Amino acid sequence: MAPEKAEEFDQAAFDALDKEAKEFDKDSEIDRILKVFRLDSYAVLDLQPGVPDSDIKKTYRTKSLLIHPDKTSNPRAPDAFDRLKKAQTELLDEAARERLDESIADARMLLMREKEWTANTHGEELQSEEFKVEWREKTKWVLMDNEKRRQRQLKAQMQEEGRQQRKDDEELEERKRKRDHQEKWEATREQRIGSWRDFQKGKGMASPSVADSNGTAAGNGEQPKKKKKKLKPIG
Incomplete structure (x- = not known):
């Protein structure tokens, strides 16, 4: 094999190994993030409690670039990236x-x-x-x-x-x-008032006294006086 060809082969092999190693690192980090307790943001970022904000930002940047969904074909990358982002947000919130x-x-x-x-x-x-x-x-x-x-x-x-x-x-x-x-x-007020007025008018037009069927005068209940019959002379 010509020296130039050998060098090209070696470089290609080295690049392939390097790419494989990077993919392994990405997969390992994604697996780690998804396995740790998600409510412990220090564990998600693999940090100890009490670290300064600068360490939090630096660690997040390094890890987010490593596992970014656009830079790996791992189907679990979006979930891991989301957890990483939430962990940083919580730790930077006082x-x-x-x-x-x-x-x-x-x-x-x-x-x-x-x-x-x-x-x-x-x-x-x-x-x-x-x-x-x-x-x-x-x-x-x-x-x-x-x-x-x-x-x-x-x-x-x-x-x-x-x-x-x-x-x-x-x-x-x-x-x-x-x-x-x-x-x-x-809405029915005028109607009620009109009905009451009609009722009052009806009472005013009624007859004040009417004799009943027994001959009793309406109003005082007295019996009417009978007329005396004139006697015809005898003879």
């Missing part, structure tokens, strides 16, 4: 990061209480890799517990809002019913 840090601190305190350890008597054990693994697992438990509590509160809030909405709807319907009733009452 309030969200404070809540996460509190959960991590709570997990450490609970774990130490379970082991009956103190920082003074077990300082070396607290720095061990074994404790860090346990700490991360306890953090997962705390975050899950907090999320369940948040979901319960959200459900209760939605139920309360639903009850309030139904109450508001009922009050609105009652006001509408009363308004419709008032409008109908006002």
